[in-house]
Amino acid sequence: MSRRITWEDASCPIARAADVLAEPWTLLILRNATAGTTRFEDFRSELGIADNVLTTRLGKLVDRGLLTKLPYRDGGRTRHEYRLTQAGSDALPVLHALGTWGDAHTDSVSAYGPMQLVHVGCGQLTRPGASCDACGKPLVRDDLAWRGSWLSEGEIPLADPVA
Template structure:
């Protein structure tokens, strides 16, 4: 008898397909960090506390699915790879926004901390995650959005720009 995961039959429902890819443990957290600019294996591992074998597996699956792309760089005398966000990976942002709002409303932090905030860099004000700034009414483009995660830092982190892929 063969052990391991069984191949899944193709799913017609788009929600089912999305959950099949994004629903694996660690995948959304890896995408969160990639959206915030993490690109290197060691940084993902350190930030997430994830085991090497699981991180390798998730990154490979995300590259195969087109959420990330591998970009070579020279490090420590040998070629290594960074994992850069693609347009498809960047377009998971509304899902991350929704999870942040839901988590703030329906879960409790183990330590007291101010809530995560989204800053519209054009006007410098806090806004609700979405497409239009609550303060100035202007559209919030990806390159104008920053996150403040007070449990890590009081400084805003600007979202990473996706790379253009050849396809």
């Protein structure tokens, strides 16, 4: 089902962002890409999403510049991986804000508890921001991990965008 309204030319930046991010499955695909998922079959199995929907969403994320499509060989076939671009990586604060809101205002059935942000450099929990709550060092993406997430209770390093 396609939307009847587009906000890509709206003057409001929230409307333009919603035009890119607000379709069903899009934020979950970005979440999993941020956690390092790159292959179609892994997105499909982790999300339980139909092939046609996943194909459409991945295509739109590539077209909008949030993911890039890179070929790889699987046996005799050429397949593709989907990697975060800088624009996709820059959606991390949105994912953190949604996670924080979801922890505060919805009930979890997960045994892992709330999703936490870990500053890998010092090993301590922190909140999204410019610097670590525990050690004060600047927070950079390749020094962050999610803990107690939907995937596992262990730490999941955040994927870097493709250079």
